[in-house]
Amino acid sequence: MVSIKDIARKAGVSISTVSYALNGSDKVTPETCARILAIAKEMNYVPNAAARNLKKRETRIIGVFLTDFSGDVYGDLLYGIKEIMNRKGYDLIVCSGKQSHRMLPERMIDGAIVLDQTFSSEELLQYAERGHKIIVLDRELNHPNVNQVLLGNKAGGEQAAERVLSEFKGTTAVFCLNDEMAVGFYNRMAGTGLEIGRDIHVIGFDNIELAHYLQPRLSTIDYSKRKWGAVAAGQLLDILAGQPVENERIYVTLVKGDSIRLTRQA
Amino acid sequence: MVSIKDIARKAGVSISTVSYALNGSDKVTPETCARILAIAKEMNYVPNAAARNLKKRETRIIGVFLTDFSGDVYGDLLYGIKEIMNRKGYDLIVCSGKQSHRMLPERMIDGAIVLDQTFSSEELLQYAERGHKIIVLDRELNHPNVNQVLLGNKAGGEQAAERVLSEFKGTTAVFCLNDEMAVGFYNRMAGTGLEIGRDIHVIGFDNIELAHYLQPRLSTIDYSKRKWGAVAAGQLLDILAGQPVENERIYVTLVKGDSIRLTRQA
DNA sequence: CTGTTAGCGCTTTCAT
DNA sequence: ATGAAAGCGCTAACAG
Numbered sequence: 001m002v003s004i005k006d007i008a009r010k011a012g013v014s015i016s017t018v019s020y021a022l023n024g025s026d027k028v029t030p031e032t033c034a035r036i037l038a039i040a041k042e043m044n045y046v047p048n049a050a051a052r053n054l055k056k057r058e059t060r061i062i063g064v065f066l067t068d069f070s071g072d073v074y075g076d077l078l079y080g081i082k083e084i085m086n087r088k089g090y091d092l093i094v095c096s097g098k099q100s101h102r103m104l105p106e107r108m109i110d111g112a113i114v115l116d117q118t119f120s121s122e123e124l125l126q127y128a129e130r131g132h133k134i135i136v137l138d139r140e141l142n143h144p145n146v147n148q149v150l151l152g153n154k155a156g157g158e159q160a161a162e163r164v165l166s167e168f169k170g171t172t173a174v175f176c177l178n179d180e181m182a183v184g185f186y187n188r189m190a191g192t193g194l195e196i197g198r199d200i201h202v203i204g205f206d207n208i209e210l211a212h213y214l215q216p217r218l219s220t221i222d223y224s225k226r227k228w229g230a231v232a233a234g235q236l237l238d239i240l241a242g243q244p245v246e247n248e249r250i251y252v253t254l255v256k257g258d259s260i261r262l263t264r265q266a
Numbered sequence: 267m268v269s270i271k272d273i274a275r276k277a278g279v280s281i282s283t284v285s286y287a288l289n290g291s292d293k294v295t296p297e298t299c300a301r302i303l304a305i306a307k308e309m310n311y312v313p314n315a316a317a318r319n320l321k322k323r324e325t326r327i328i329g330v331f332l333t334d335f336s337g338d339v340y341g342d343l344l345y346g347i348k349e350i351m352n353r354k355g356y357d358l359i360v361c362s363g364k365q366s367h368r369m370l371p372e373r374m375i376d377g378a379i380v381l382d383q384t385f386s387s388e389e390l391l392q393y394a395e396r397g398h399k400i401i402v403l404d405r406e407l408n409h410p411n412v413n414q415v416l417l418g419n420k421a422g423g424e425q426a427a428e429r430v431l432s433e434f435k436g437t438t439a440v441f442c443l444n445d446e447m448a449v450g451f452y453n454r455m456a457g458t459g460l461e462i463g464r465d466i467h468v469i470g471f472d473n474i475e476l477a478h479y480l481q482p483r484l485s486t487i488d489y490s491k492r493k494w495g496a497v498a499a500g501q502l503l504d505i506l507a508g509q510p511v512e513n514e515r516i517y518v519t520l521v522k523g524d525s526i527r528l529t530r531q532a
Numbered sequence: 533c534t535g536t537t538a539g540c541g542c543t544t545t546c547a548t
Numbered sequence: 549a550t551g552a553a554a555g556c557g558c559t560a561a562c563a564g
Contacts, residue, residue, distance in 0.1 A: 003541055014551045019543060029549065044396065049372040050325070051541035053316035054556050061374075069344040069360065075336025078362075082335075086365055093359040094335065096344075099352055106315040108327075130310070183475075209449075213479040269557055280535045285559060293533065317557035320540050 002043045011039050022047070053107075061091045062236060063109040065116040069096055071180065072208035073225055080229025081113060088237055104132050111236045113137065113229075133239045135232045147239060148247050149232045151223055157252045179204035179211050179220055182259075186214055201260040216258035223252040268309045277305050288313070319373075327357045328502060329375040331382040335362055337446065338474035339491055346495025347379060354503055370398050377502045379403065379495075399505045401498045413505055414513045415498045417489055423518045445470035445477050445486055448525075452480055467526040482524035489518040 004018040021036040053059045111133040128145035136148045182204035197216040207222035228250045238245045270284040287302040319325045377399040394411035402414045448470035463482040473488035494516045504511045
């Protein structure tokens with residue numbers, strides 16, 4: 001493994017000069033800099049992340065914690081996060097499972113975006129208390145180092161559901177937690193003689209792609225997953241920079257399908 | 267940030283004793299060990315990953331590189347990988363995008379599983395040449411530090427497709443790269459008057475959940491994504507341990523739908 | 533069984 | 549403009 005020490009030796013300069021050159025400092029003459037860079041390239045030098053992290057006390061990586069890796073929802077969400085993070089020179093890693101709980105306290109990442117109920121609120125609060133910066137997407141949590149971006153608002157979210165239920169005149173209504181559960185419900189209903197949209201009414205959440213292809217087409221609550229991620233990322237960057245931020249909510253809307261029938265137009 | 271130095275001071279021992287105690291070495295008496303552990307806990311000590319990584323020259327983390335985070339395929343694949351990795355005390359991080367290309371050379375991870383064509387084969391070969399261990403899922407690559415797990419085999423894979431095409435007697439057959447493309451193709455065909463399964467025949471790959479809900483039901487190539495991931499993980503662990511491994515293939519099978527009609531039963 | 537010590541590779545003051 | 553040197557937090561000889 002070639003280190004700056006090797007480069008320094010070969011270039012006949014000190015390691016600090018190499019470090020400066022490698023980091024584009026203007027403390028080194030363009031000539032020296034160019035020479036060092038050339039030697040570094042020739043020697044296939046690659047900086048060592050652990051050493052840099054240890055010294056700088058930051059990794060420029062943020063972690064996203066998910067309950068699992070499956071599901072249609074995460075793709076856009078992560079895209080939204082990544083887009084914002086990369087723009088600010090932060091890298092993104094996605095983690096799941098028990099072992100991932102060490103990442104934040106052991107300082108492998110500079111901050112976290114959490115959509116994973118296996119992190120208890122006490123645990124997160126403890127991290128926050130130690131100075132770690134966290135955005136939660138799946139709960140409310142009050143701490144200077146924690147911010148939240150939740151779904152729904154007075155103009156859309158729960159109100160849409162409430163309106164649906166209040167206007168609904170049928171016999172049985174089912175409000176599924178999300179579209180995936182709705183799909184499971186569809187499957188369970190198949191062959192029972194009960195018809196969705198007539199005998200039983202279903203409404204989902206997330207508006208996954210599959211919802212469009214169900215028969216009858218699923219009514220569901222939609223929102224921009226990418227926006228959700230982007231807002232979360234922006235907030236994390238802000239609190240990492242020591243700026244105060246307000247909690248935010250992502251608008252949600254009702255996408256009408258045929259799995260539920262209302263008396264009036266929704 | 268509390269370090270082993272702080273613990274050592276408080277416990278009245280040296281930092282090496284603390285380190286030994288923390289790592290469960292039998293070089294420390296149970297009493298000393300217990301006392302140190304208690305103090306560590308009391309002080310909310312958490313080890314610093316960067317320092318450990320720097321010293322030990324390993325991170326016990328492996329990276330999975332994907333072209334993007336979306337899609338139905340990755341969930342099971344990652345589950346398969348994680349299951350095996352965690353069992354051996356390795357952590358898993360999932361990465362995507364340009365910045366993720368630094369992870370391996372900068373030694374933030376001990377090895378990589380690649381399903382991402384934005385990594386050129388030359389790039390991967392270069393990493394392998396420097397000693398990094400890699401499993402590729404999306405190409406063939408011959409190097410002692412690289413292994414591959416590809417889909418398909420003589421009994422299933424390409425042969426299924428070949429058989430489908432050879433037995434097919436219609437006018438137009440479309441072999442989509444994967445189910446997602448097939449879905450796009452269905453949508454493009456909608457309202458054209460052409461009927462899938464009669465005028466145009468389609469076969470996909472991956473057997474994503476959505477395939478079951480398409481009308482007509484999509485014929486597709488199926489395989490165990492979880493197995494794919496598990497085999498890849500197992501191979502990576504083997505080459506990390508310095509053991510020789512053989513390239514492997516994952517069996518694939520044809521799932522017959524109504525999007526293609528064969529003369530004989532497939 | 534415990535302590536001393538020498539780094540791992542890097543950044544960054546401070547001196548020259 | 550460059551170098552010397554300290555030290556980030558940890559592990560692991562080696563010495564006692």
